[in-house]
Amino acid sequence: MSERVLDMRAIRRAVESQAGWAADALRRLVETESPSDDKAAVDACGVVAAELAEAAGGRVKRHRQKAFGDVLEVRWGAAQSTARGGGILLLGHLDTVWPLGTLKTMSWRKKAGRIYGPGVLDMKAGVVMALTAMQALGEVGSGLGPVTLLLNSEEEVGSPVSRGITERLARGSRAVLVLEPAQGLACKTARKGVGHYRLEVTGVAAHAGVDFERGHSAVLELARLLEKVAEFTELRVGRTVNPGVIGGGTRVNVIAASAWAEVDVRVAKASDAAKVERLFRGLRCADKKCKLKVSGGLNRPPMERGPGTVELYKKARGIAAELGFELGEAATGGGSDGNFTAALGVPTLDGLGAVGEGAHAAHEHVVAAHLAPRMALLAGLIASI
Secondary structure, X not given: OXXXXXXXXXXXXXXXXXXXXXXXXXXXXXXXXXXXXXXHHHHHHHHHXXXXXXXXXXXXXXXXXXXXXXXXXXXXXXXXXXXXXXXXXXXXXXXXXXXXXXXXOOOOEEEOOEXXXXXXXXXXXXXXXXXXXXXXXXXXXXXXXOEEEEEEOOHHHOOOOOHHHHHHHHHOEEEEEEOOOOEOOEEEEEEOEEEEEEEEEEOEOEEOOOOHHHOEOHHHHHHHHHHHHHOOOEHHHOXXXXXXXXXXXXXXXXXXXXXXXEEEEEEOOHHHXXXXXXXXXXXXXOOOXXXXXXXXXEEEOOEOOOHHHHHHHHHHHHHHHHHOOOOOEEEEOOOOOHHHHHHOOOOEEEOOOOOEEOOOOOOXXXXXXXXXHHHHHHHHHHHHO
């Protein structure tokens, strides 16, 4: 990573000059609802994002998808593979957890210095911050190598189609900056890996009153198994295992022939993933008449706090100090697309998006006063690496 002399005051002024554009852009994105599972809706949001990206001087490429929204790749500068040992990759997503029609009860509004709306924090503000930062850098004439902004369409459901694109672009990059919301006021230098397992138990049905002895309850067997699964949690090493959803049986007077559970897993270290896999695959039914099927696994590897990430954080902290605020660092149990890039060994810094509260909750909002300083930070960081 190179050292460059930056005029952060000029960058801050350039960011502030874009305030009106940024506010309008954010409202357009938020009011174009984009739930992950609705391709047409996400693509409509992609049209808006593409228009905004082109207005910010970017060149837009669409990676067309069938089951999910199209993925947008926006480029500035030279070809990614040539200049200064690879370009900078900015990661964002356009999809949200909110179903169509949420705006009726959770409308765009500004109140007491906060901006509310579905997806405003997670993470449409981050998208606008990146576009505004690139406009500001163009205004101050900062000589940049290649910068790519990747806007994924299904991050909230595990990035099943965009992961390959993310990893391919990351391999040609010297650094990755992730536009997910800040952790309080801090950026994120570590994230846990995220996994999902499904347990399916098949038993033997019988009448609960007439043929009780002939039955072998899948529900009872699943309960025994979940006690074992709960013991997989080991807080000392940062591993948590949560059976979050269960189901089974047909009627109260029938010995259950089937039961299932969905289990969330979080691990802090990549080395722990193999152990978790062995633990789940080693589960066995106590009742020999019952059968168990285990499926799933780790979806996102951990983002560990490696040397490259630490270097990025220190650089960001110095730029923030020039801008007059303190930038802390934090670790989180949630995953992002930055997990994928960090696992490849590419320096990755996360949580460079908006400051706010309530991601995935009805009070989701961003704090307006933090937008300009964080946009200037992002612009300065892009220009310095």
